[in-house]
Amino acid sequence: MVAAHHKKILSKVGPVTGAERTLADLGTGEKGIVVGIGLADDTLKRRLNAFGIIRGTEIVLDRTAPMGNPRTYTLLGYRLSLRNEDARNILMRVE
Amino acid sequence: MTSCKRPVTAMLVGNPNCGKTVLFNCLTGDHGTVANYSRVTVTPRTYPLKHSGAALHIVDLPGIYTLNGCLPEERAGRDALHFGHPEVVINVLDAGNLHRSLFLTIQLVETGRPCVFVLNMIDEARSHGIEINTAALSAALGGPVIETVAVDGVGVPALSTAITELSHRSESWRAPIILYDDDLEAAIARIQAIIAELHPATLDAGQSRWLAIKLLEGDSEFLERESEHRALIDEVRTACHALEVHHGEDCASMIAHARFRFIKALVGDVQSVTSTPTARSRLTRRLDDLLLHRFLGLPILAGLMWLMFQATFTLGALPMAWIDTAMHWLTDQVAALIPPSLIHDLVVNGIMAGVGGTIVFLPNIVILFFFMSILSETGYLARAAFLLDRLMNSFGLHGKALIPLIMGFGCNATAVMATRTIESQRSRLIAILAAPYVSCSARLPVFILFAGAFFGDWAGTVVFALYATSVAVALGSAILFDRLVVAGKDEPFLMELPPYRRPSPGSICHHVWDSAEDFLRKVGGVIIVGSIAIWFLQQYPTMPATTPVAQRLEQSYLGQIAATVTPVFAPLGFGWKDSIAILTGLLSKEVVVSSYAVLNATDKDSGNLREALSGGMTPPVAISFMVFVLLYAPCLSTVAVIRREAGGWRWAGVSFGVSLVIAWSLAFITAMVGGFLV
Numbered sequence: 001m002v003a004a005h006h007k008k009i010l011s012k013v014g015p016v017t018g019a020e021r022t023l024a025d026l027g028t029g030e031k032g033i034v035v036g037i038g039l040a041d042d043t044l045k046r047r048l049n050a051f052g053i054i055r056g057t058e059i060v061l062d063r064t065a066p067m068g069n070p071r072t073y074t075l076l077g078y079r080l081s082l083r084n085e086d087a088r089n090i091l092m093r094v095e
Numbered sequence: 096m097t098s099c100k101r102p103v104t105a106m107l108v109g110n111p112n113c114g115k116t117v118l119f120n121c122l123t124g125d126h127g128t129v130a131n132y133s134r135v136t137v138t139p140r141t142y143p144l145k146h147s148g149a150a151l152h153i154v155d156l157p158g159i160y161t162l163n164g165c166l167p168e169e170r171a172g173r174d175a176l177h178f179g180h181p182e183v184v185i186n187v188l189d190a191g192n193l194h195r196s197l198f199l200t201i202q203l204v205e206t207g208r209p210c211v212f213v214l215n216m217i218d219e220a221r222s223h224g225i226e227i228n229t230a231a232l233s234a235a236l237g238g239p240v241i242e243t244v245a246v247d248g249v250g251v252p253a254l255s256t257a258i259t260e261l262s263h264r265s266e267s268w269r270a271p272i273i274l275y276d277d278d279l280e281a282a283i284a285r286i287q288a289i290i291a292e293l294h295p296a297t298l299d300a301g302q303s304r305w306l307a308i309k310l311l312e313g314d315s316e317f318l319e320r321e322s323e324h325r326a327l328i329d330e331v332r333t334a335c336h337a338l339e340v341h342h343g344e345d346c347a348s349m350i351a352h353a354r355f356r357f358i359k360a361l362v363g364d365v366q367s368v369t370s371t372p373t374a375r376s377r378l379t380r381r382l383d384d385l386l387l388h389r390f391l392g393l394p395i396l397a398g399l400m401w402l403m404f405q406a407t408f409t410l411g412a413l414p415m416a417w418i419d420t421a422m423h424w425l426t427d428q429v430a431a432l433i434p435p436s437l438i439h440d441l442v443v444n445g446i447m448a449g450v451g452g453t454i455v456f457l458p459n460i461v462i463l464f465f466f467m468s469i470l471s472e473t474g475y476l477a478r479a480a481f482l483l484d485r486l487m488n489s490f491g492l493h494g495k496a497l498i499p500l501i502m503g504f505g506c507n508a509t510a511v512m513a514t515r516t517i518e519s520q521r522s523r524l525i526a527i528l529a530a531p532y533v534s535c536s537a538r539l540p541v542f543i544l545f546a547g548a549f550f551g552d553w554a555g556t557v558v559f560a561l562y563a564t565s566v567a568v569a570l571g572s573a574i575l576f577d578r579l580v581v582a583g584k585d586e587p588f589l590m591e592l593p594p595y596r597r598p599s600p601g602s603i604c605h606h607v608w609d610s611a612e613d614f615l616r617k618v619g620g621v622i623i624v625g626s627i628a629i630w631f632l633q634q635y636p637t638m639p640a641t642t643p644v645a646q647r648l649e650q651s652y653l654g655q656i657a658a659t660v661t662p663v664f665a666p667l668g669f670g671w672k673d674s675i676a677i678l679t680g681l682l683s684k685e686v687v688v689s690s691y692a693v694l695n696a697t698d699k700d701s702g703n704l705r706e707a708l709s710g711g712m713t714p715p716v717a718i719s720f721m722v723f724v725l726l727y728a729p730c731l732s733t734v735a736v737i738r739r740e741a742g743g744w745r746w747a748g749v750s751f752g753v754s755l756v757i758a759w760s761l762a763f764i765t766a767m768v769g770g771f772l773v
Contacts, residue, residue: 042345043165044587045345047160047165047589048589050160050161050163051160051589055344055352056355063383064389065481066387066389066482067485068485069485070481072387077191077193078191078195079592080589080592081589081591083587086589
């Protein structure tokens with residue numbers, strides 16, 4: 001299931017090395033680097049870009065809302081909250 | 096000399112929540128609404144500013160993150176910059192958030208307009224250990240950089256001077272060029288050449304470069320506008336395709352990526368950060384540990400809301416009594432001044448009774464808005480949206496609908512306008528239709544009057560329960576509308592969580608004053624008109640002076656109208672006075688209270704309005720009445736705003752009709768259940 005989802009995303013962003021996880025899989029306090037956004041929807045991609053979510057950006061999972069969704073992330077020195085459904089489209093490399 | 100100069104237009108542009116509106120207020124002396132959550136400004140507002148002899152028009156644009164035009168505000172901002180031809184662009188940056196703020200800055204620089212860059216909230220940035228080399232930043236961006244703390248007015252005179260100076264040399268402005276990758280630059284150059292051929296002499300090099308970049312970014316509106324030029328569009332398509340194949344990334348992402356690379360280098364040059372977390376950022380972290388706690392977060396939110404409404408009621412009681420005494424004294428003075436006549440009756444029993452009955456609620460409104468503005472200014476409202484998004488989402492509402500819905504506690508018309516922040520048309524429509532069920536401040540007087548009359552010590556709890564009901568119905572109706580309106584896809588939830596900020600007393604005063612002024616203006620306008628109309632309707636046709644009061648009321652025009660609608664309300668247990676109050680409440684909900692005041696002023700036996708009411712109905716009927724008033728028909732101004740915002744009378748009609756059905760049904764159920772229990 002998860003693997004199929006990743007495959008689908010990977011097929012959209014092309015070959016990505018080291019990508020194992022999406023932003024939604026990050027653990028609290030864990031840091032990852034964006035390797036790509038697997039979305040056909042241009043509008044959403046552009047909006048994510050505008051918030052600094054772009055290849056190479058470092059993102060740390062900050063905390064999770066009481067009902068498990070959304071979550072807040074720290075990136076570029078500020079905090080952004082995102083739903084897990086959207087975070088699942090952001091591919092990460094975790095060192 | 097300066098007298099023959101045409102006015103200079105300056106536009107304030109910046110990310111949501113960067114302090115633009117506070118700065119606007121500093122520059123113009125006007126007091127717009129200020130809050131520590133995103134997108135308070137929804138429409139461009141223009142105010143003239145007289146500065147150093149030249150007339151300056153300052154336009155406050157809504158907060159935006161890009162000029163891409165994905166959101167209505169972004170389109171509004173982009174079009175204002177493109178077609179409004181501002182002589183100066185005032186770009187406000189959150190100094191503590193330089194990296195992200197610069198993404199918009201780069202795009203503004205690319206439009207080729209002269210820019211002043213404002214590093215706002217510089218104090219907050221410093222408290223986070225951030226230092227910015229303004230000289231280096233100014234050199235890189237090509238325009239003056241001013242440090243400000245807008246809430247305290249720090250740096251504002253320097254900014255005014257910079258704006259004026261820049262406006263004098265706007266003709267000779269040369270924007271710096273942000274260079275992209277070689278392949279992108281080659282594509283830009285090719286497209287720019289075609290544009291130069293198509294629009295000779297109308298666009299300078301900077302503008303044609305901007306247009307080329309917009310086209311490569313895939314800005315649908317610009318592509319549409321140039322669609323007649325086949326050669327141009329074909330070249331854009333070919334270039335995009337080639338770049339995508341070669342780089343394995345779409346053009347828009349490549350451009351965004353290049354911009355962020357530029358920004359990263361720039362920030363590295365001009366900003367230095369002490370690595371240890373400061374007391375300030377630790378405080379935000381600690382507060383969030385508590386307020387966003389997995390188990391405690393939601394109970395704390397509910398508790399804060401309950402406290403807010405409880406305080407509104409208990410703290411408001413004392414000033415309420417003062418105003419009531421003062422109004423009585425004033426009424427007695429006026430009554431003694433005017434000899435007994437029709438005018439005497441109109442002034443004393445019509446206007447003064449109506450206004451007096453409503454104005455006593457001013458303290459409650461002031462207190463409620465005081466708390467609301469503290470919650471929003473500190474940054475807690477954004478946290479509330481974060482805590483509740485999951486819940487909102489399950490009702491078919493967007494998490495962003497929370498802020499409009501919370502604003503609805505102040506005024507539904509404002510709430511409907513605030514839904515503009517929701518990108519998807521569908522999510523927005525659902526929020527617009529759900530908003531009128533949120534109990535606005537105009538309903539509060541009705542609740543306070545009735546809850547006070549019937550439930551004594553429990554009044555605060557009853558009012559809280561009504562607010563809870565209003566939230567439940569708003570959410571429930573959202574599900575209904577979610578099924579009713581056409582299917583579409585969900586909008587992503589992207590929201591910034593600002594650090595906690597100390598609310599500025601000045602902003603809170605403005606906020607509270609705005610709401611008080613709005614309320615007083617209503618009292619002065621709609622309520623006076625409503626009171627006169629009701630007085631007139633109950634005074635005519637003229638009857639012999641010997642007719643008993645009750646009979647006179649029954650035979651008046653008002654009594655006749657009430658007689659025709661009362662059967663509809665009979666199952667709910669409402670009498671004819673209640674029917675009248677409901678009818679007049681269509682104007683605005685506070686009018687319900689002033690109607691009772693006028694209706695009871697004629698009845699000399701009843702001294703106090705609360706006492707008069709408590710004799711008139713049973714507690715279950717009183718609850719049923721409050722439920723009905725809570726839910727029935729949005730007020731006149733809200734209906735007008737729904738028509739405008741949702742695009743047509745159809746949705747205004749849907750909102751009106753559905754609300755009547757919901758109000759009647761729930762009031763009926765309340766009356767039944769209440770009657771059964773008592």
